[in-house]
Amino acid sequence: MSDEAETEIELQTLPLDAWHRARGGRMVPFAGYHMPVQYEGIMAEHLWVRDSAGLFDVSHMGQLLLSGDNLDDELEKLIPADVKGVALGQQKYSLLLAENGGILDDLMFSRWPGGIYMVVNGAVKYEDIAHLREHLPDEITINHLDDRALLALQGPKAFDVLKRHVTGDYPLDVLVFMKGGRFEIAGVDAYISRSGYTGEDGFEISIPADAAEKVADLLCAEPEVKPIGLGARDSLRLEADLPLYGHDLDPETTPLMAALGFAVASKRRREEANYPGAARILAEREQGPVVKRVGLLVEGRQPVREGAAVLDADGSDVGKVTSGGFAPTLGAPIAMAYVPAAMAEVGTRIQLNQRGKVHEATVTAMPFVPHRYVRGSK
């Protein structure tokens, strides 16, 4: 036995660890946790979410509550969103930016009565907290809500299912896409938002960790609901044009390169230009980025995955695939890739090199599968 080899970081367990195992979840390491990659099979789970409703355990993600004086002003120094314009119960997508405009993480935040509730990626949550702590003044409190679980109920039947089980000061109907509020489910206090990571209608449900099993049991007892693993979460988000941090987004990538221009669109924030990397990001907004994230339809049946090279007409390596796989809804392989701006036009034919084999692909509009969010009328 060698004694220097085993220096792996110890994986953490989710509040629902035993629940996943009891339901046949195949556990794999992800973002520092043991997480279920699948139960009955990725394909079946994926299609179930598109047709009915699936329950995802995303308790690995970081749930933070920021509070304190001048919070909006201070947070706007770190993210490009119009924080001040976010009303109680409203949710926004934004990016934690480095000084050079590179993306440190993508996140969701919403206004709670006592501050700003933020959900960040599990894989970088401790880095995010350190970054926020370093850059926010001491008067701002960062509360890591690590005693809470986060469940996502996603799919066209999610609303009907959830409506049967929640009570509150207002009906669930008041939540439209990117709105959230307090409800009670299974006798516990929950913060529920109408959002998710599948492109379907659905909800994200933040509850105390010790109530996670009760809520998961309640929802999965409904005939429309099955537990869904990380595998289908990945294929669903890929079809829905939702980038994955650490793969499609990283500190080398700016919002415009990542085709996330909507995250830097606030007119006031553009005029103030006082968030990290604003000069570079605003210049890219005017002139266009040098490289851009695009969607690709890949010919044939073989998936082209993360790491494959994008080739130009001369066969030179000019970009890379950052996510790719078989799209169960389409029955065909799809991918996201970074390509030079000149190759980013929809319809452009592109060649990809994966392990020495060349695949033909075409730049296509994303999402690959239309979003079915339930939006309010303004």
Added chain:
Amino acid sequence: MRYFTEDHEWVDVDGDIGTVGITDYAQGQLGDIVFVDVPEEGKTVTKGDEAAVVESVKAASDVYSPVSGTVIEGNADLADNPGLVNEDADGEGWFFKLTLSDPDELKDLMDEAKYEAFVAKL
């Protein structure tokens, strides 16, 4: 007679002709198979070298030839229906047939009982 490798391939030998596939255990571990690339007729394969590729929704895996020889047929049905490997890994979901160049290589492989014992310990 059917022989097995520790990499979960099987080869069914009849005279000097072998039929190669992956085991039911392997297909279960891979999950939904969406693509299979089998070698063409006439290709020479060496024991332990990559001879085919199988891709599930999640990942790509190489299939190693359990024995050396010359391919006489790839399973054409897998091109349009790779899911055959999930449905019937031991039968209809075979990958390729070959003429064995060195039947002595079979001695290094496991029989069914040994393979089952091997899998039981995984």
